[in-house]
Amino acid sequence: MPHSTPKEHVCWGGGGCHADHHRLEVRDLKVSYREVLALDGIDFATECGRSIALIGPNGAGKSTLLKTLAGLMKADSGSIIWRGQPLTRSSHEIAYLPQRGDVDWNFPITVRGLVEMGRYPNLGWWRTYSKHDAEIVQRALTAMDLLDLQDRQINALSGGQQQRTFIARALAQEAHVLLLDEPFTGLDKPAQENLSRLFRELTAEGRLLIASHHDLQTVTGFFDDVLLIKRTQVVFGDVATCFTPENVGKAYGQ
Amino acid sequence: MTTFPTLNDFLAEPIAKRALLACLMIGFSNGFVSAFVVLRKSALKIGTLSHALLPGIALAVLMVGLTAWSALAGAVFAALMVGLGSIFLSRTSRLDQDTSMGILYTTAFAGGYLILTQLNIRQKLDEWLFGSIVGMADSDLWIAFSISLIAVITLTALQRSLLIYLFEPNIAASLGVPVRFLNYATFAITILVLISSLQAVGCILSVGLLVAPAATVYLLTDNARTLFWGGGLIGAFGSVLAFFISYPLGWSVSATIILVLGGFFLIAYIFSPRYGLFSKGRQA
Numbered sequence: 001m002p003h004s005t006p007k008e009h010v011c012w013g014g015g016g017c018h019a020d021h022h023r024l025e026v027r028d029l030k031v032s033y034r035e036v037l038a039l040d041g042i043d044f045a046t047e048c049g050r051s052i053a054l055i056g057p058n059g060a061g062k063s064t065l066l067k068t069l070a071g072l073m074k075a076d077s078g079s080i081i082w083r084g085q086p087l088t089r090s091s092h093e094i095a096y097l098p099q100r101g102d103v104d105w106n107f108p109i110t111v112r113g114l115v116e117m118g119r120y121p122n123l124g125w126w127r128t129y130s131k132h133d134a135e136i137v138q139r140a141l142t143a144m145d146l147l148d149l150q151d152r153q154i155n156a157l158s159g160g161q162q163q164r165t166f167i168a169r170a171l172a173q174e175a176h177v178l179l180l181d182e183p184f185t186g187l188d189k190p191a192q193e194n195l196s197r198l199f200r201e202l203t204a205e206g207r208l209l210i211a212s213h214h215d216l217q218t219v220t221g222f223f224d225d226v227l228l229i230k231r232t233q234v235v236f237g238d239v240a241t242c243f244t245p246e247n248v249g250k251a252y253g254q
Numbered sequence: 255m256t257t258f259p260t261l262n263d264f265l266a267e268p269i270a271k272r273a274l275l276a277c278l279m280i281g282f283s284n285g286f287v288s289a290f291v292v293l294r295k296s297a298l299k300i301g302t303l304s305h306a307l308l309p310g311i312a313l314a315v316l317m318v319g320l321t322a323w324s325a326l327a328g329a330v331f332a333a334l335m336v337g338l339g340s341i342f343l344s345r346t347s348r349l350d351q352d353t354s355m356g357i358l359y360t361t362a363f364a365g366g367y368l369i370l371t372q373l374n375i376r377q378k379l380d381e382w383l384f385g386s387i388v389g390m391a392d393s394d395l396w397i398a399f400s401i402s403l404i405a406v407i408t409l410t411a412l413q414r415s416l417l418i419y420l421f422e423p424n425i426a427a428s429l430g431v432p433v434r435f436l437n438y439a440t441f442a443i444t445i446l447v448l449i450s451s452l453q454a455v456g457c458i459l460s461v462g463l464l465v466a467p468a469a470t471v472y473l474l475t476d477n478a479r480t481l482f483w484g485g486g487l488i489g490a491f492g493s494v495l496a497f498f499i500s501y502p503l504g505w506s507v508s509a510t511i512i513l514v515l516g517g518f519f520l521i522a523y524i525f526s527p528r529y530g531l532f533s534k535g536r537q538a
Contacts, residue, residue, distance in 0.1 A: 067424070070424075070428045071427070071428065072424055072427050072428060089430075090427060090428050090429065090430045091430075092429070092430070094428070095428065096424060096425060096428035097425075098422060098424050098425065102422070102424075103421075103422055104421070104422075107293070107420070107421050107478070108472065108475060108476050108477060108478045108481065109417075109421065109476075109477075109478055110476065113478075114421075117417075117418050117421070117425070117429065118429070120414065120415070120418060120429045120430065120431060121429055121430050123414070125411065125412055125414050125415045126411070153476050169425075173429065
């Protein structure tokens with residue numbers, strides 16, 4: 001049984017132990033972008049400990065869905081329910097990781113500085129950065145194997161290191177859910193394998209990963225579940241049963 | 255050696271003391287805020303705004319006469335009109351915001367120019383176009399001082415939020431950074447600081463004062479926080495240096511300030527140990 005949900009859900013960083021599984025439910029979600037319907041009828045439920053590949057052709061609404069789940073865009077109708085509560089605003093439990101190409105890597109900041117940004121929900125603009133914050137940042141850097149790189153400028157990182165820095169930022173945020181926009185894009189084979197291994201570690205410790213992905217060859221190796229969309233939902237379920245040529249054809253065909 | 259006594263005599267004049275103080279304060283506040291402008295990559299927008307302020311000032315002069323406060327109110331009004339107007343235009347037509355702004359600010363500038371020429375205050379017009387740091391009154395200095403204080407305190411207090419927002423607005427919003435509030439707050443500060451730089455170097459050169467200092471430091475540091483204080487120090491030092499250079503040569507102070515800051519930038523561009531033309535491990 002390769003991808004069973006963990007019996008005991010330990011949320012890393014938060015220090016808490018949750019017997020009840022953290023459940024994310026998306027109900028009949030409809031989102032418009034500049035008065036154009038971008039998503040309609042997105043409806044699925046999942047829980048912590050899974051990794052979900054968000055698959056669909058260009059313009060299918062993958063980024064829109066991630067942004068809506070992250071609270072960056074408002075849904076026209078439908079609901080997002082996280083741990084039994086409707087998600088109406090940004091939460092530290094949900095981290096958004098943009099595409100690497102959307103970020104200015106010349107921004108003058110070090111790896112540690114970027115990871116420290118994850119403490120913002122806890123600190124706000126005025127609280128002092130405490131020893132507790134420093135410890136969590138240290139753990140996040142350690143988990144992503146970035147300790148040796150922590151003082152390096154972010155423009156001097158490889159693609160895989162950049163992605164790990166982003167994930168470390170999400171860990172510092174003590175996020176349960178990681179929403180990643182095309183995390184594997186632009187990485188070479190070894191870096192992809194490495195990231196895939198980190199994904200498995202993250203889900204094993206009870207995190208939920210939802211990542212848009214466009215390389216159909218690697219879906220089966222990298223993810224537990226698949227959500228196929230083409231503005232509307234084609235199928236959602238575990239990779240073995242749902243990621244079939246027929247379903248892929250429905251999403252990508254005319 | 256003859257220039258020193260005359261310079262001393264000159265410095266004994268209240269007008270020169272005021273000019274020197276103005277260089278120090280306006281140079282610092284503009285340099286400090288230039289860090290924000292550089293990180294936001296909004297240099298061109300600042301150029302637009304600085305030109306847009308002219309008609310507001312002209313209208314204020316036309317209606318209530320020229321005082322520091324009427325100029326300030328007019329400037330804020332004009333900036334809001336062009337800033338909000340461009341958003342409105344782009345939303346209600348198929349034009350993007352840059353195009354809308356391009357039309358609005360040149361039209362506003364032309365209107366403002368014509369009003370000022372009609373008012374027969376030729377000399378004042380030159381001051382708004384090219385600055386009048388030498389002719390500042392005590393009240394102007396107090397305004398410049400207040401603006402500097404507000405800018406430095408606000409940007410320092412908001413720095414943690416601001417840096418995340420400047421790095422990536424989506425990450426910032428997902429972390430709960432008040433993105434909309436920061437937008438308004440930084441817009442307000444930019445307008446305030448622009449007004450002080452408009453007085454000092456005029457609306458044509460003000461972009462230089464609000465970009466060059468932090469752009470120079472950007473080539474020397476890897477720390478975003480250093481950019482703010484470093485920009486302030488470079489701005490203040492450059493302006494004061496320009497004051498002393500321009501006096502014996504009889505040059506315009508405002509033009510000299512921008513020239514000196516441009517020179518600083520060129521030196522950093524060529525000789526910066528890490529990001530200069532000749533640095534070995536050059537990272538794009």
